[in-house]
Amino acid sequence: MDQLINDFSLGLFFWQLVIFIGLIFLMAKFAWKPILNSLDAREQGITDALAAAENAKLEMANLEASNEAAAQEARNQRDEMLKDAREIKEKMISEASGQAQEKADKIIASAQEAIESEKKAALADIKSQVANLSVDIAEKLTRKELSEKDAQSKLIEQLLAEANI
Template sequence: MNIVTPELGLIFWQVVIFLIVLLLLRSFAWKPILSSLKERESSIEGALRMADQAKLEMQALKAGNEKLLTDARMERDRILKEATAVSTQLIEQAKDKATEEGNRMVAQAREAIQNEKNAALAEVKNTAAQLSIDIAERILRRELTDQPAQQQLVDSYLKEVKLN
């Protein structure tokens, strides 16, 4: 039963060995372990601070980017409105110019048609007058060659003429 109940000498040597191991661990193991734990804790805190700072910077950059995007969209909309207005104005100007040019061309065509019509009428009148003169000349030659026919022609013209 010696194994279950330790003797006083055994307990004494166990306590002495425990204290020696405890002093050795305190001087050689705990100080480096605690210093490395403190160093790691400070590096983690620094990393957390840097992460928070980076997060704040990212939020500021994101807000700046949103503002730039909003400004760019507004600028794009303004440019599109101006371009639409300019294109509408150019289309209206082109329509007005085309209408004016069309009206001018129609007026010129009407004037040319009227001139050609007058020239054609003058030519028809000249041709009709020439034909009338030719016909009258032929009739008069035929009629005037015969003396009784001349007298009869003069009499018929005199009957047709009514004197007031």
Template sequence: MEELFGQFSLGLFILQTVLFIGLIFLLKKFAWKPILDAVNEREDGIKNALLSAENAKKEMQNLQADNQRILQEARLERDTMLKEAREMKEKMIADSKNEAQVQGLKMIEQAKATIESEKNAAVAELKAQVSNLSLEIAEKLLKDELSNKESQVKLVEKMLGDAKLN
């Protein structure tokens, strides 16, 4: 080590110092700046990628929330449609029952009217048959009574007695 200090030259030291400073200056100007720029650019790229990933994560969460909301709305709409369909079915059944009852009552009324008219027709026919039979019986009785001369005279006198002259 003494040898090293013994051979020490101030000029050489200054020259080496100037060369070292020049080398540092050249490295700073041509090497450090592009290296630092590349490192900074890479750091910015990583930050941007992290921000993009965070934004994508937030967007995915928003999409999932929207999907859940849309799914919930669809379920509510489906339930509403099913409820309306059930109500419509029940209303149609009730309307059909009411219409069937009305039709049944109309048919019963028509049947009653038909029965009444047939009954009246049967009664009228029965009356006609009874009157025909009565006339036939009266005719036979009168023939029997009027076949005898004495009976005819009695009948005429009786009728004349019943008839009052005004």
């Protein structure tokens, strides 16, 4: 270090100082502003990117919430549709059961009417046969001489026996 102090030249120091100040002046005029502007632009870009990331995060949370709400709405609609389908099924079963019961009642009523009609026809036929039989018996009785009661009783029993055959 002693050698630096011994070799020190005031002229050289002056010119080095002038060059250094000139260099600082030139750098301040031409280099510092673009460097500072690029640093500011980079800082602003980073700030904007952070803000965009925060917005994306909030938007993602909102999107997840809306997706959950949409899924819940879809579940509610599905449950409502299933409920409606069950109600329609029960209504259709009830209507079909009612119609089947109605048809069965009609068939039973028709069968009862047919039975009643045939019963009346059978009774009318039996009455007609009894009347014809009575007329035949009376006719045969009046043709014969009816002087004896035993002969009458015997004749009636005989005619009844023939009628039962």
